[in-house]
Amino acid sequence: MAKVYGQTVFEQYLQANRRSKELNDRARSLLPGGITRTSVYFDPFPPYMEYGVGCRIHDVDGNERIDFSNNYTALILGHCPPAVVNAVQAQVTRGSAFAAPTRHEIDLAEVIAERIPSVRRVRFASSGTEAVMFALRLARAFTGCRKIAKAEGGFHGTSEYAAVSVSPDLDLAGDARTPVSLAAAQGVPDRVVEDVVVFPFNDIDATEAIVRRHRGDLAAVIVEPVLGSSGMIPARPDYLQALREITAQNGVLLILDEIITLRLAPGGAQSIYGVTPDLTVMGKIIGGGYPVAAFGGRAEIMALLDPEGGRPPIPQSGTFNGNPIGMIAGLATLRQLTPAVYDRLNGMGDDLRRRLRDLFSRKRVAAQVTGMGSLLNLHFSGVEVTDFRTMRTGDGGRLRQVFFGLLNEGIYLAPRGMACLSTAMGDEEVLAFVRATERALET
Numbered sequence: 001m002a003k004v005y006g007q008t009v010f011e012q013y014l015q016a017n018r019r020s021k022e023l024n025d026r027a028r029s030l031l032p033g034g035i036t037r038t039s040v041y042f043d044p045f046p047p048y049m050e051y052g053v054g055c056r057i058h059d060v061d062g063n064e065r066i067d068f069s070n071n072y073t074a075l076i077l078g079h080c081p082p083a084v085v086n087a088v089q090a091q092v093t094r095g096s097a098f099a100a101p102t103r104h105e106i107d108l109a110e111v112i113a114e115r116i117p118s119v120r121r122v123r124f125a126s127s128g129t130e131a132v133m134f135a136l137r138l139a140r141a142f143t144g145c146r147k148i149a150k151a152e153g154g155f156h157g158t159s160e161y162a163a164v165s166v167s168p169d170l171d172l173a174g175d176a177r178t179p180v181s182l183a184a185a186q187g188v189p190d191r192v193v194e195d196v197v198v199f200p201f202n203d204i205d206a207t208e209a210i211v212r213r214h215r216g217d218l219a220a221v222i223v224e225p226v227l228g229s230s231g232m233i234p235a236r237p238d239y240l241q242a243l244r245e246i247t248a249q250n251g252v253l254l255i256l257d258e259i260i261t262l263r264l265a266p267g268g269a270q271s272i273y274g275v276t277p278d279l280t281v282m283g284k285i286i287g288g289g290y291p292v293a294a295f296g297g298r299a300e301i302m303a304l305l306d307p308e309g310g311r312p313p314i315p316q317s318g319t320f321n322g323n324p325i326g327m328i329a330g331l332a333t334l335r336q337l338t339p340a341v342y343d344r345l346n347g348m349g350d351d352l353r354r355r356l357r358d359l360f361s362r363k364r365v366a367a368q369v370t371g372m373g374s375l376l377n378l379h380f381s382g383v384e385v386t387d388f389r390t391m392r393t394g395d396g397g398r399l400r401q402v403f404f405g406l407l408n409e410g411i412y413l414a415p416r417g418m419a420c421l422s423t424a425m426g427d428e429e430v431l432a433f434v435r436a437t438e439r440a441l442e443t
C-alpha cells in the first residue's frame, strides 16, 4: 500500500495532543470548530494552551513549545514580560475601565506620536479591524469619495470593506495586472465589493494604472508595508514611495496598515521606507499583549472625530477604547523597545532567514524564506515570492507536513508558515528552529 503523504507526523501529533482533542470535541458543541478565531484553527484541531512564559508556551497535554507565533506577531516581548506584568498588576486593583478618559491614554499617545511623526493626532480602538474601519471611514468622509483600493491578498481585518480579495480563488480572480474584486466571505454586500478596487502588490505600473482609472471615486489606497497574511512579503524598496507619489498626484489618501510592521522599527516601516502616509493604522504590539489598536495621522483628517462644538462628523465609540490596562501594557512594552532592542531582534531575524535559506539549499529543497526584521514565512516554492499570486505557487501539502513536523519538534508557528521572533529569544531558539526544520524536512 502506498504510504500516505506525511502520515506519521500527523499520527504523532494526534498521540501527543489527546487532551487538546478532548477539549476540541467538547468545544465543538458550542463554538463552531471548537475555536473562536479562524486563524488559530487547523485540521484536525489546534493544541489548547495552558500558559506561556517568555518564549515558551505549554499546552494542556504538557507539551512545551517555543512560540514563534507570538499571537500572530503581537507579543514582541514574548509572554508575561515582567515590566508589563508589574505595570498591569499595579492597575488591576485600581479599575479596569471607566466611562471617562485617563492619563494613560495620553501617555501612550505621546509615545506613539513621538516615534511616528506622521501621526499628528491619534485615537485608540480595541481591535485592528475597528481601527481600519475608522481609517477608511475617515478617508471617505474627508475626500467625499466612496471607493477604497487595497492589494490583492492584503489583510486589514474583517470589516466589510476589508473583506475583499483577501485570499481569492485564482480561477475567479482574473488577470494578474487587473485583479477582480472578490468577496472574502459570504454576506459581504455586492455593493461593498464594487467599491473596493484591487491592485497587484509590488507592481508599480499596474497599481498606477488602476489608481488612475478610479481617480475621482477613490478615497484611499490602504496597504501593508509587508504583506502579512499572504506570506510576509516585503514591499520592494521603491514600491511604497511610488504609491505615495501616485496617490498624491491623483488626490487619493494613502493609509499604511502598520499593525504588524510596527515590529520593524520604533517609527514603523514608514521610517524604513521613507514614506509619509496620510493615515496609519496600528495594533498588536502597541497593546503589550492586550486588545489595543489605534489609527492616526494628519490633524485635518482626524479633526472629523473632534466633538468640540457638537456632534462630530464621525463619532467614535467603543466601550473599552483607551482602557487603562491596555494603555499601561502598551506603554510598558514600547518603553522596552529601544532602538538597540529593535536592532538585536531584527538581527536575529536576518540570522534565522539566512540559516534557513542555507538549509534549504544544502538539502536541495525548493523553498523561499520571505520576511523582514523579526518577521518571516516559509514557502515551498521554486518561484520567487513577491505577491499574492507567487505565494500561491507554494506546495501546501509540503508546508502542512513541515508545520506538523515542527509542532512535534516543539516549535509553534502559524499553519501558513509564518513565524516571528520575540525579544525573549536568543541564539538558542534561532538554532532550535533551524534544527527542527531540518528534522521536519526528513519526515
Ligand SMILES: Cc1ncc(COP(=O)(O)O)c(C=O)c1O
Binding pocket: 072, 126, 127, 128, 129, 130, 132, 155, 156, 157, 158, 224, 228, 229, 257, 258, 259, 260, 283, 284, 293
Ligand atoms: C495587517 C493587519 N491589519 C489588520 C488586522 C486586524 O487586526 P485585529 O485582529 O486586531 O482585528 C491584522 C490582524 O492580524 C493585521 O495583521
